[in-house]
Amino acid sequence: MTEIPAVENAITIRDLVVDYGTRRILDGINLDIPAGQIMVIMGGSGAGKSTLLRCILGLKKPTSGSINILGTEVNGVRARDMHALRKQMGVAFQGGALFSSMSVAENIQLPLREHTRLDETTIEIMTRIKLDMVNMLPHEHLMPAELSGGMTKRTALARAIIMDPKLLFFDEPSSGLDPSTSAELDELIIMLKNSMRMTIIVITHELDSVFKIADHIAVIGEGRILETGTPEQIRASTNLEVQDLLHRKARETVVDADAHLRRLVGEEE
Amino acid sequence: MECSIKPEAGYDLLQLSGEVDMHFSPELRETILERIKAGNPLLIDMGNVSYIDSSGIASLVEGYQTAKTANLAFGLLNISGAAMQVLTLTRLDKIFSLYTSAEQFRQEL
Ligand SMILES: Nc1ncnc2c1ncn2[C@@H]1O[C@H](COP(=O)(O)OP(=O)(O)OP(=O)(O)O)[C@@H](O)[C@H]1O
Numbered sequence: 001m002t003e004i005p006a007v008e009n010a011i012t013i014r015d016l017v018v019d020y021g022t023r024r025i026l027d028g029i030n031l032d033i034p035a036g037q038i039m040v041i042m043g044g045s046g047a048g049k050s051t052l053l054r055c056i057l058g059l060k061k062p063t064s065g066s067i068n069i070l071g072t073e074v075n076g077v078r079a080r081d082m083h084a085l086r087k088q089m090g091v092a093f094q095g096g097a098l099f100s101s102m103s104v105a106e107n108i109q110l111p112l113r114e115h116t117r118l119d120e121t122t123i124e125i126m127t128r129i130k131l132d133m134v135n136m137l138p139h140e141h142l143m144p145a146e147l148s149g150g151m152t153k154r155t156a157l158a159r160a161i162i163m164d165p166k167l168l169f170f171d172e173p174s175s176g177l178d179p180s181t182s183a184e185l186d187e188l189i190i191m192l193k194n195s196m197r198m199t200i201i202v203i204t205h206e207l208d209s210v211f212k213i214a215d216h217i218a219v220i221g222e223g224r225i226l227e228t229g230t231p232e233q234i235r236a237s238t239n240l241e242v243q244d245l246l247h248r249k250a251r252e253t254v255v256d257a258d259a260h261l262r263r264l265v266g267e268e269e
Numbered sequence: 270m271e272c273s274i275k276p277e278a279g280y281d282l283l284q285l286s287g288e289v290d291m292h293f294s295p296e297l298r299e300t301i302l303e304r305i306k307a308g309n310p311l312l313i314d315m316g317n318v319s320y321i322d323s324s325g326i327a328s329l330v331e332g333y334q335t336a337k338t339a340n341l342a343f344g345l346l347n348i349s350g351a352a353m354q355v356l357t358l359t360r361l362d363k364i365f366s367l368y369t370s371a372e373q374f375r376q377e378l
């Protein structure tokens with residue numbers, strides 16, 4: 001296995017630009033993600049958070065700019081090196097992305113079966129260790145369609161950490177969950193940072209969760225970084241868009257009736 | 270990872286060091302199961318293990334279970350630091366027999 005040098009920043013992103021067709025989705029992102037800590041990326045819907053995640057994972061090729069992960073420059077990396085790097089990254093996608101034809105346990109084992117040649121007994125025990133961590137051991141035989149929202153997220157998390165990744169990405173861990181289930185997930189994320197020394201990147205709009213788990217916060221708006229800093233620094237931000245986001249200001253309180261009607265009948269945009 | 274067996278009076282001492290990851294845990298697993306099959310109590314010195322991932326932990330769990338079925342003692346010696354944290358996190362510290370000296374293990378045989 002390739003030895004990865006110790007770095008202060010687990011991920012460094014420079015001047016990242018992503019276009020979809022003629023639309024600029026990410027517009028010059030610069031971001032440092034420190035190793036061994038929890039970085040929360042927040043921002044309104046459509047701001048570009050998931051797109052940024054897809055770029056880091058190598059699932060979307062940026063239009064320009066660079067991403068360095070654990071000392072490896074992702075742009076132009078050989079397939080073999082990207083594969084080694086991918087094994088160090090666990091992802092729990094927004095929505096879970098579980099395979100509906102496989103049980104909870106089978107979903108969690110999938111990365112092990114795909115990327116390793118471990119013995120069957122080892123795989124079974126590893127699976128149960130992770131199921132136990134996320135409190136899903138009693139439900140290992142359930143199918144994804146039989147899971148609640150919180151159970152789906154916990155299963156996705158268990159699958160994300162099955163390979164003991166150095167980097168864990170979690171897209172919207174708490175959206176759609178009741179406060180106590182979401183608080184439980186927050187605890188779990190903090191525990192993973194402390195005991196498994198993972199670098200954790202969480203994308204979320206849930207403010208309670210943000211301020212509970214974050215060591216650092218990056219706020220994205222319309223494809224740009226609006227602000228980065230510690231939770232205290234973000235709270236004290238003078239950027240109006242950041243303050244709007246923190247206070248969930250309702251959008252567009254003044255409605256132009258004519259413009260709104262044109263939008264609804266599809267005459268605009 | 271380095272993994273070597275040292276026969277002691279009445280048991281085998283498995284000296285483990287370095288990083289136990291998915292690359293090396295199959296070798297650890299095989300060594301453990303082989304010693305248990307040979308009918309020997311096993312003490313694993315974890316004092317020089319700098320990192321153990323969950324595949325390594327799984328190999329220890331399987332070894333422990335196999336030894337238990339065969340009625341053989343199975344102990345972990347000098348486990349500390351990151352390895353101990355992983356055990357605590359997975360609540361396996363409550364399952365394994367942990368020792369701080371080989372003498373202590375020998376006396377319990
Ligand atoms: N495959 C795609 N093709 C075209 N446009 C896309 C594609 N994926 C995303 N976009 C656009 O990019 C913008 C950012 O989307 P993205 O999914 O990154 O937002 P987000 O910040 O994750 O939002 P949410 O909080 O709702 O998940 C949106 O305007 C979206 O329409």
Ligand SMILES: [Mg+2]
Pocket residue numbers: 049050051094171
């Ligand atoms: Mg998204």
